Structure formats: C-alpha cells, structure tokens
Amino acid sequence: xxxxxxxxxxxxTCLLFSLGFALDAQENREADSLRYEFGRLSVPSAASTxxxxxxxxxxxxxxxxxxxxxxGTYRYIKDRKTMDDSSLFSENWDTRAxxxxxxxxxxxxRFSLWIVDTLDAYCSPYVAKPSSKFGYRHxxxxxxxxxxxxxxxxxxxxxxxxxxxxxxxxxxGNLVVIRHANGLETFYGHLSRRDVESGDWVNAGDxxxxxxxTGRSTGPHLHFETRYQGYAFDPAWLxxxxxxxxxxxxxxxxxxxxxxxxxYVQSVDDEDEIYRTDEEDRQLAEQxxxxxAKKEADARAAAEKSARKYYTVRAGDSLDKIARKNGxxxxxxxxLNGIKSTTTLQMGRRLRVR
Numbered sequence: 001x002x003x004x005x006x007x008x009x010x011x012x013t014c015l016l017f018s019l020g021f022a023l024d025a026q027e028n029r030e031a032d033s034l035r036y037e038f039g040r041l042s043v044p045s046a047a048s049t050x051x052x053x054x055x056x057x058x059x060x061x062x063x064x065x066x067x068x069x070x071x072g073t074y075r076y077i078k079d080r081k082t083m084d085d086s087s088l089f090s091e092n093w094d095t096r097a098x099x100x101x102x103x104x105x106x107x108x109x110r111f112s113l114w115i116v117d118t119l120d121a122y123c124s125p126y127v128a129k130p131s132s133k134f135g136y137r138h139x140x141x142x143x144x145x146x147x148x149x150x151x152x153x154x155x156x157x158x159x160x161x162x163x164x165x166x167x168x169x170x171x172x173g174n175l176v177v178i179r180h181a182n183g184l185e186t187f188y189g190h191l192s193r194r195d196v197e198s199g200d201w202v203n204a205g206d207x208x209x210x211x212x213x214t215g216r217s218t219g220p221h222l223h224f225e226t227r228y229q230g231y232a233f234d235p236a237w238l239x240x241x242x243x244x245x246x247x248x249x250x251x252x253x254x255x256x257x258x259x260x261x262x263x264y265v266q267s268v269d270d271e272d273e274i275y276r277t278d279e280e281d282r283q284l285a286e287q288x289x290x291x292x293a294k295k296e297a298d299a300r301a302a303a304e305k306s307a308r309k310y311y312t313v314r315a316g317d318s319l320d321k322i323a324r325k326n327g328x329x330x331x332x333x334x335x336l337n338g339i340k341s342t343t344t345l346q347m348g349r350r351l352r353v354r
C-alpha cells in the first residue's frame with residue numbers, strides 16, 4: 001500500500017507531537033506518583049501481530065521510528081541499529097557463557113526497571129501453574145521456574161530484545177537467552193529445537209523454539225529464568241504464570257530478591273508497596289516462606305499417608321512370607337511397625353507394609 005505524501009506529512013506531524021509528550025513523560029515517571037500507579041498496572045499477554053506494514057517514518061529521536069501498518073494503525077518502535085551501537089548490547093556480551101558478568105557489582109538496596117512502555121510489548125511465555133519453583137531444590141539451586149510444556153509446543157519470547165545465546169548448554173540443554181533494553185535477560189531452557197541465532201532481534205511473541213526435554217530434565221517442560229546483571233531472581237515477581245499477566249509495568253526490585261531462597265511474596269495490600277521498608281519486606285517474605293514450607297510439608301505428609309499400605313496377618317503367616325508377598329523386606333517391616341524379627345505375630349494384626 002503506497003500512502004500519499006500529503007497524508008504522510010500530516011501523520012508524521014501528529015505522531016511527532018504525541019511522541020514528544022510521551023518522551024517528556026518518560027523522563028519524569030519515577031518522580032510522579034500517578035505514573036507509579038500506571039507502572040503497577042498488570043499487562044495482559046498479547047502475541048506480536050503479523051500485519052504487513054506500509055512505511056517507516058523517522059522521528060526527532062534517532063532511536064525511535066514510527067511504523068505505519070496497512071490496516072491503518074501505527075506503532076512506535078526502537079531503532080535496532082541505534083540499539084546495536086549501545087554498550088548494553090556489546091559490553092558483557094558472550095554467546096556461550098550463561099553469566100557473562102565476570103566482575104559482578106553489588107546491586108543497590110532497591111531500584112526500578114521499566115518492563116514495558118509505549119515502545120515495548122509483552123507476551124506470556126506460557127500460561128500454566130509452575131511445576132517447580134525458584135529456590136533450592138534437592139540441595140541444588142534452582143534459579144528459575146519450570147512450566148509443564150509439551151514437546152513441540154512453540155516457545156514465545158516474553159519481551160522485545162536481542163538473542164545473546166542460542167546453543168546447547170550443559171544441564172539447560174537447548175538454551176536461548178535474550179537480553180532486553182532494560183538490562184533484563186530471560187532464559188528459555190530444555191528446548192527440543194532452537195529457531196533463532198545469537199545476534200537475532202526478536203519481538204515479544206516471536207517463536208524462538210519448541211518445547212522439549214533436552215539437558216538435565218526428567219520430562220518435557222520449559223525452564224524459564226529472569227536475571228539482571230547476572231543475578232537471578234524469582235520470575236514470579238514479574239509474571240503471574242497461572243493467568244499469563246505481567247504483574248507490573250514498572251518492577252521495583254529489592255536487593256534481597258536475588259537471594260537464592262527468596263521467592264515471590266503476594267502482599268496482603270499492594271497499595272502500600274511503595275511505602276514498605278526493606279525490613280517489612282523481609283518480614284513479609286519470612287512469613288510467606290513459613291507458609292509455603294508448611295504447605296509443602298503438609299502435602300508430603302498427605303502423599304505419604306495416601307501411599308501407606310497395610311496387611312492383616314493370617315494363619316500360617318510369618319514376617320518373611322509377608323515381606324515376599326508385598327515386595328518388601330523383613331527389616332523394612334520391622335522398622336515400619338516397631339517390632340523385631342523374632343516378634344510373634346497374632347492373627348488379625350494389621351501390619352504396615354508400605
């Protein structure tokens with residue numbers, strides 16, 4: 001579709017006028033409490049559109065362009081050549097190392113990251129209840145979350161960005177790592193196939209590979225991580241995976257979020273989030289951690305109880321005979337029932353065999 005020059009001129013003028021306001025607002029976001037409220041709004045997942053575009057227009061900001069689509073809509077985009085020239089996509093850039101930040105610098109006690117704005121989009125990696133959470137698991141650090149993900153299911157980029165790693169990397173198996181314009185990196189592991197290469201630019205919603213079970217994996221799932229300057233934090237601070245929504249446009253991070261034991265905490269009243277002190281945050285996290293630990297302990301106890309099996313002693317039974325019948329050992333029967341191998345069994349007694 002070819003647009004008349006007069007139409008282009010009028011549209012360009014209008015877009016530049018509105019863009020000026022958008023950029024001025026962006027410079028003062030954190031100083032304005034109303035804009036903070038905007039930053040707290042959740043963002044629904046939306047895959048990128050495949051609408052053909054008619055033209056691209058320059059703006060006063062060399063890093064921003066306007067794309068005009070054939071359906072009459074438009075969108076501001078960041079100029080990738082300008083972004084390529086920035087230090088963010090050249091410094092600490094390694095196409096193989098999972099953590100390229102060899103000289104890790106301490107992070108501030110609290111800081112903010114704009115996750116999406118008028119120039120960035122979001123797409124949920126997958127909508128499902130995580131099968132494994134962030135934190136220690138079986139004595140090992142688990143630096144992301146696992147989502148049940150059938151083999152061959154398309155995996156989508158969560159945000160716009162540039163692919164830093166697309167390779168087979170140890171326990172991750174087929175891994176794609178994308179660095180985003182705010183410094184955040186997202187990891188997508190155990191893929192059965194990778195559809196992007198290092199250096200590729202992707203939009204939120206683009207397919208970057210297919211789900212699988214490569215690397216250290218016990219079954220098909222997607223391992224998803226969020227890292228900032230090499231430090232991993234619970235992706236649940238950022239995304240509600242059960243609904244697919246982005247929790248906040250403006251993510252306020254605390255230093256302790258990067259502790260391997262720190263999991264997402266749902267505040268009773270998020271309205272006071274901006275006013276909470278670090279100590280109050282820690283207390284809230286400890287309370288939530290205790291609740292989670294009790295919940296997991298209760299679940300284990302319930303599972304163990306449901307798995308128990310009993311046997312009623314009959315005439316002619318012996319511990320050895322009962323053990324062989326139930327695929328166990330005399331030693332195990334004694335341990336489960338607090339008896340000895342020489343204990344005389346009475347008919348009708350119930351013995352636990354599992």
